[in-house]
Amino acid sequence: MSTNIKTENLSFAYPGDEERQPTVALDGVTLEIERGSFVVVLGHNGSGKSTLAKTFNAVLLPSGGKVYVDGMDTGNEELLLEIRRRIGMVFQNPDNQIVANVVEEDVAFAPENLGVPTAEIRQRVDDALEAVGMTDFTLHAPHLLSGGQKQRIAIAGVLAMLPECIVLDEATAMLDPIGRREVLNVIEGLHREKDVTVVLITHHMNEAENADRVIVMDHGKVAMDGTPKQVFARADELKALGLTVPDTVALLRELRANGLDVPVDALTAEECADAIMKVYR
Amino acid sequence: MLKDITLGQYFPGTTLAHRLDPRTKLIAVVCYIVGIFNCHSAWAYGLMVLTLIASARIAKVGAKALLRGLKPVLFIIAFTAVLNLFYTPGEVLWSWWVLTITREGVRTAIAMMARITLLITGTFLLTYTTSPIQLTDGLESLLNPLKKLRVPVHELAMMMSIALRFIPTLIEETDKIMSAQKARGADFESGGLVQRAKALIPLLVPLFVSAFRRADELATAMECRCYHGGEGRTKLHVLHYAARDYAVLALYLALAIGIIVLD
Ligand SMILES: Nc1ncnc2c1ncn2[C@@H]1O[C@H](COP(=O)(O)OP(=O)(O)OP(=O)(O)O)[C@@H](O)[C@H]1O
Ligand SMILES: [Mg+2]
Numbered sequence: 159m160s161t162n163i164k165t166e167n168l169s170f171a172y173p174g175d176e177e178r179q180p181t182v183a184l185d186g187v188t189l190e191i192e193r194g195s196f197v198v199v200l201g202h203n204g205s206g207k208s209t210l211a212k213t214f215n216a217v218l219l220p221s222g223g224k225v226y227v228d229g230m231d232t233g234n235e236e237l238l239l240e241i242r243r244r245i246g247m248v249f250q251n252p253d254n255q256i257v258a259n260v261v262e263e264d265v266a267f268a269p270e271n272l273g274v275p276t277a278e279i280r281q282r283v284d285d286a287l288e289a290v291g292m293t294d295f296t297l298h299a300p301h302l303l304s305g306g307q308k309q310r311i312a313i314a315g316v317l318a319m320l321p322e323c324i325v326l327d328e329a330t331a332m333l334d335p336i337g338r339r340e341v342l343n344v345i346e347g348l349h350r351e352k353d354v355t356v357v358l359i360t361h362h363m364n365e366a367e368n369a370d371r372v373i374v375m376d377h378g379k380v381a382m383d384g385t386p387k388q389v390f391a392r393a394d395e396l397k398a399l400g401l402t403v404p405d406t407v408a409l410l411r412e413l414r415a416n417g418l419d420v421p422v423d424a425l426t427a428e429e430c431a432d433a434i435m436k437v438y439r
Numbered sequence: 440m441l442k443d444i445t446l447g448q449y450f451p452g453t454t455l456a457h458r459l460d461p462r463t464k465l466i467a468v469v470c471y472i473v474g475i476f477n478c479h480s481a482w483a484y485g486l487m488v489l490t491l492i493a494s495a496r497i498a499k500v501g502a503k504a505l506l507r508g509l510k511p512v513l514f515i516i517a518f519t520a521v522l523n524l525f526y527t528p529g530e531v532l533w534s535w536w537v538l539t540i541t542r543e544g545v546r547t548a549i550a551m552m553a554r555i556t557l558l559i560t561g562t563f564l565l566t567y568t569t570s571p572i573q574l575t576d577g578l579e580s581l582l583n584p585l586k587k588l589r590v591p592v593h594e595l596a597m598m599m600s601i602a603l604r605f606i607p608t609l610i611e612e613t614d615k616i617m618s619a620q621k622a623r624g625a626d627f628e629s630g631g632l633v634q635r636a637k638a639l640i641p642l643l644v645p646l647f648v649s650a651f652r653r654a655d656e657l658a659t660a661m662e663c664r665c666y667h668g669g670e671g672r673t674k675l676h677v678l679h680y681a682a683r684d685y686a687v688l689a690l691y692l693a694l695a696i697g698i699i700v701l702d
Pocket of ligand 2: 208209328
């Protein structure tokens with residue numbers, strides 16, 4: 159596997175003004191994100207997750223250190239569009255990232271910006287809408303759709319760039335459970351079938367259960383980095399960082415504390431159920 | 440309550456009027472407006488009314504929908520009519536105290552009412568049959584030559600289409616804030632003008648704050664989707680004139696020129 163995104167000793171500070179000190183949002187982050195991997199980024203509010211995401215596609219440029227996308231330095235202005243094409247970004251509020259008032263026009267926005275020929279734009283729009291299961295809504299007005307549908311349109315809009323990687327910054331945070339499930343299904347499908355690298359920033363621990371890797375941010379630094387099982391086994395440290403563990407892990411830990419001999423690293427509901435069943439067999 | 444505002448509302452359809460190139464419709468409306476302002480005789484006004492009715496029939500837009508557009512400007516129409524009725528000098532027909540009605544006054548009042556009515560309904564017919572996106576595309580393409588004069592045509596068109604995109608979102612938000620403030624005891628409906636204006640402050644402040652946050656997030660999202668101005672941009676829908684466009688253009692040009700020359 160090759161590296162998709164690489165940061166070297168990356169730091170970033172938001173400039174201050176007369177009243178405020180500059181805010182250090184990232185402080186010496188060194189990471190490599192493998193092509194085709196599914197990475198979940200956790201961290202409490204203000205730990206620098208969004209800032210980290212924005213440095214990936216050169217919306218923010220490092221104050222120190224470097225970021226490379228497929229070997230391209232994000233500081234190189236000539237590569238800007240190519241870098242942004244490769245790293246698609248989906249944000250929290252669906253209303254604030256939909257540009258056009260017809261679904262197909264919105265999905266076409268990025269390829270139009272990239273100067274893709276008309277016939278190919280059509281193809282890309284149709285493919286992207288199909289990939290997120292929104293073909294029936296091609297000519298709809300986005301503001302009449304549900305939150306989950308809007309986010310799927312936003313994902314389609316990014317897919318139309320044919321990106322290598324999709325970064326979702328709390329893209330499910332404003333959705334109801336049904337909408338969240340819809341969006342996660344789409345993302346998992348894209349990861350499985352199209353081999354897209356996924357970086358999922360979230361506050362929902364359960365969304366991390368199927369990830370290849372979990373990165374925990376704290377005060378602009380990487381505090382933990384490993385497989386979900388490795389990270390969630392360190393429940394006490396997570397608590398100290400203001401985070402919880404998934405409900406399944408919490409349940410198993412509780413059982414164990416009460417004398418039941420169960421493992422504490424079963425993440426999905428099925429694994430968890432199996433683990434408990436095993437004790438009673 | 441805010442939901443009934445029809446601001447350039449579009450009724451989707453597949454009639455000839457819907458299928459015309461937006462540029463054709465824009466030019467036709469300009470011709471029509473030029474025609475209206477050069478009308479003097481009754482037959483000319485009659486011809487303009489007939490043209491409007493025929494166009495509306497083709498577009499399958501009912502009289503009700505067409506006239507609904509007049510509601511917000513009813514006051515302006517009435518005001519202009521009254522002003523013209525009483526303040527045009529000429530042959531006196533009727534007079535009482537400081538009010539005098541003249542023959543010329545009656546005539547200008549009727550003419551002004553007809554002009555404004557035709558102007559508004561004609562323009563509404565355009566927005567009823569043309570989606571906002573087509574409209575901005577058409578405008579951008581028609582105004583393209585102005586780029587040479589450094590007019591930021593693409594930017595203006597982009598601003599217009601984003602504004603159109605956010606009108607429903609902001610209306611929805613206004614409704615929400617209004618309900619929230621009403622629940623806290625705010626009163627938007629009673630009191631004098633000053634009091635009502637004051638009542639709007641707790642509505643406008645959060646609305647503006649949120650609009651700025653939206654603008655900021657939207658700008659980032661656009662950048663992330665490789666937006667870098669109009670340079671090298673392609674389009675999903677490319678505009679092109681068909682035979683029907685030339686026919687309609689010829690008709691409307693003939694109408695405008697005919698009225699200028701003959702009336
Ligand atoms: N535009 C800005 N100007 C100044 N400081 C900022 C700006 N955006 C973020 N910060 C600060 O940078 C730090 C990191 O913020 P960031 O948004 O990256 O955190 P986050 O992990 O995404 O938080 P959240 O979970 O709330 O989204 C915070 O201390 C925040 O206050
Ligand atoms: Mg954030």
